[in-house]
Amino acid sequence: MSAQPRSELPLFGPAAEALDARLLTEAVTRLRRALRASIRTDYPWEKLPMAQVELLQVLGEHSPARISDLAARQRLAPSTVSGLIGQMITTGLVAREVDSADRRASVVTLTDAGRDQLTAWTTAHERRMDAALASLDDTTRSAIATALPALFQLAEQLGRLDDGS
Template sequence: MTASTGARLTTAAALDAFAAWAIRSTADRELSLTTASTLATLDRGGPQRLSDLAVREGVTQPSMTALVTRLERDGLATRGDDPTDRRAVIVTLTDAGREVLVSRRTRRATRLAALLDRLGDEDRAVVEAAAGALSRLTLTDPSRGES
């Protein structure tokens, strides 16, 4: 392993640890991670087949069916027929679902900003300088399901 590979692996491990910590420490107890992820997938990708959502979220179709039933009951998503396949179900994010996401994202950003305020000026400047690159990195990640 070269020094640059070792450095990249060290950086990747630090990012992984930070991501896991950030999720745990800023988690919104109102929504499970799977629920929040499903809503975010619908927000980014628009209406989707229930079966495709299950694959993207890494859950079984029966589990996704149960989740969508709860989302529908709570007014966060709707279920409709797929015009191209009468056997398939299309799931769509509602305005209320989008509002929940915006509120959740705002609370998480506020919590993270408060944590950034605890850093010294030099460390905060380093994190702020890396923010653009980290944003670009997330846009190139194929697991985001941008389809």
């Protein structure tokens, strides 16, 4: 298997039996990098750092949220999230408000501009991914569809390892 160039390594079929963590990590990294690069080529307005996009995604599902909750969900230091949130407040993507459950604390919410930015980002990525998937043959698309539940389970397992479970 190591004699083949990386670009020709099979991702599915018999090679799947000898799943290599290094190759899976490389595939995920390359996929993420390619998606990020292609979106910025096709949609030059997209300038948000991935850390901010990921916070928008979390807030899109869990808003309002405390900084400590966002940090825990993203597995980042609260000071890092606080700095990112400060930048996002400046650009009008999020707002900080008093927590109605505990007036001593604050929560972060998406603004209309943040929600619009998240929707545009998601739509652009889905369009780009749809185009790439459409260019693949049926067998490859089917293999990817079949692998999705396992990839979600792998992500959950990695999260449990980080949590010490």
